[in-house]
Amino acid sequence: MPGEKDVQAELDTDIIALGALDGLVGYHMRRASAAIGNDFARAIAGTGMRQVLFGILSVIAANPGINQGTVGRALGIQRANMVSLVNELVDAGLVQRQTAVDDRRALALTLTPEGEEKTRTSLELIRAHEDRLLSGLSAGEREQLIDLLARIEAAGD
Amino acid sequence: MPGEKDVQAELDTDIIALGALDGLVGYHMRRASAAIGNDFARAIAGTGMRQVLFGILSVIAANPGINQGTVGRALGIQRANMVSLVNELVDAGLVQRQTAVDDRRALALTLTPEGEEKTRTSLELIRAHEDRLLSGLSAGEREQLIDLLARIEAAGD
DNA sequence: TATTGTTATACTCTATAACTATA
DNA sequence: TATAGTTATAGAGTATAACAATA
Numbered sequence: 001m002p003g004e005k006d007v008q009a010e011l012d013t014d015i016i017a018l019g020a021l022d023g024l025v026g027y028h029m030r031r032a033s034a035a036i037g038n039d040f041a042r043a044i045a046g047t048g049m050r051q052v053l054f055g056i057l058s059v060i061a062a063n064p065g066i067n068q069g070t071v072g073r074a075l076g077i078q079r080a081n082m083v084s085l086v087n088e089l090v091d092a093g094l095v096q097r098q099t100a101v102d103d104r105r106a107l108a109l110t111l112t113p114e115g116e117e118k119t120r121t122s123l124e125l126i127r128a129h130e131d132r133l134l135s136g137l138s139a140g141e142r143e144q145l146i147d148l149l150a151r152i153e154a155a156g157d
Numbered sequence: 158m159p160g161e162k163d164v165q166a167e168l169d170t171d172i173i174a175l176g177a178l179d180g181l182v183g184y185h186m187r188r189a190s191a192a193i194g195n196d197f198a199r200a201i202a203g204t205g206m207r208q209v210l211f212g213i214l215s216v217i218a219a220n221p222g223i224n225q226g227t228v229g230r231a232l233g234i235q236r237a238n239m240v241s242l243v244n245e246l247v248d249a250g251l252v253q254r255q256t257a258v259d260d261r262r263a264l265a266l267t268l269t270p271e272g273e274e275k276t277r278t279s280l281e282l283i284r285a286h287e288d289r290l291l292s293g294l295s296a297g298e299r300e301q302l303i304d305l306l307a308r309i310e311a312a313g314d
Numbered sequence: 315t316a317t318t319g320t321t322a323t324a325c326t327c328t329a330t331a332a333c334t335a336t337a
Numbered sequence: 338t339a340t341a342g343t344t345a346t347a348g349a350g351t352a353t354a355a356c357a358a359t360a
Contacts (some may be wrong), residue, residue: 020280025287026283029306032313039313063173067175077327105336133309133312144301151293152189156196208328237353262358263319
């Protein structure tokens with residue numbers, strides 16, 4: 001019987017008590033992070049971009065010639081996992097990878113012109129997605145949210 | 158040369174500019190969520206508990222006899238993925254699963270006495286972990302953080 | 315015809331260990 | 338001896354499609 005009341009589950013999709021979970025920051029952080037991630041994916045669908053990849057592009061854009069490992073450390077990505085991620089970006093023609101002049105073990109990363117363009121257009125879509133999803137927050141609340149999140153990041157090391 | 162300055166990377170592990178990324182809520186949310194998740198895992202290591210599993214236990218504790226699918230909807234977990242998660246909890250002796258009296262398709266979930274004990278002891282460890290990790294936030298800031306996160310969860314549907 | 319639970323499957327993200335080449 | 342990048346591998350988490358039993 002679709003649409004009928006589920007007595008046992010208290011209106012089902014409506015309010016289900018979460019118990020102690022509701023008072024935990026970690027739970028709400030997981031849910032909110034998933035909500036933003038899903039909306040990000042919807043907003044940027046079809047462009048091949050992903051949260052991690054955009055993060056790498058943004059750091060390279062701000063630090064042309066930066067080493068692959070340094071990018072990983074800045075973003076909390078393991079060396080081993082950086083390899084295939086950067087491969088994707090290189091294969092897509094967005095990033096150029098060349099042996100560093102001062103350290104022949106290292107790879108210096110720079111954006112190609114296509115990579116710069118992709119970073120710009122992605123950023124526009126991402127800003128629009130955040131503005132839409134976070135339209136319920138005032139500018140001050142949004143600022144304070146970032147401040148609180150940054151302090152938690154810093155505490156977790 | 159360990160410890161020597163990495164000119165190209167601006168002191169390396171120190172301040173690396175993140176570019177546009179630094180102004181995005183999504184980025185900081187991902188990092189903060191990972192920080193809490195990692196600290197959660199460290200705090201509860203050896204007990205076999207995980208964030209998702211505790212979430213399920215907490216919802217069952219607050220709603221004895223609740224259907225498996227209802228738990229999943231409350232927590233944003235797909236029906237298909239609930240199966241093996243609940244299997245784990247049943248195999249660990251923490252959850253009892255029996256055909257619902259009013260709907261023979263459904264499974265009613267309840268905690269076993271061991272499940273109730275596990276939920277209690279896990280909650281103590283989790284509260285201690287959050288109190289430690291979030292000790293830099295005032296009670297008011299913590300409360301506002303949960304409020305902001307909950308509003309973002311609600312916006313993402 | 316819709317819903318509950320299930321199986322099978324695949325992809326992303328993350329983590330570890332072992333290797334090479336350079337430093 | 339330490340570091341940069343690589344390979345291989347494994348485990349979580351999550352997503353979709355198809356199926357049986359029941360509503």
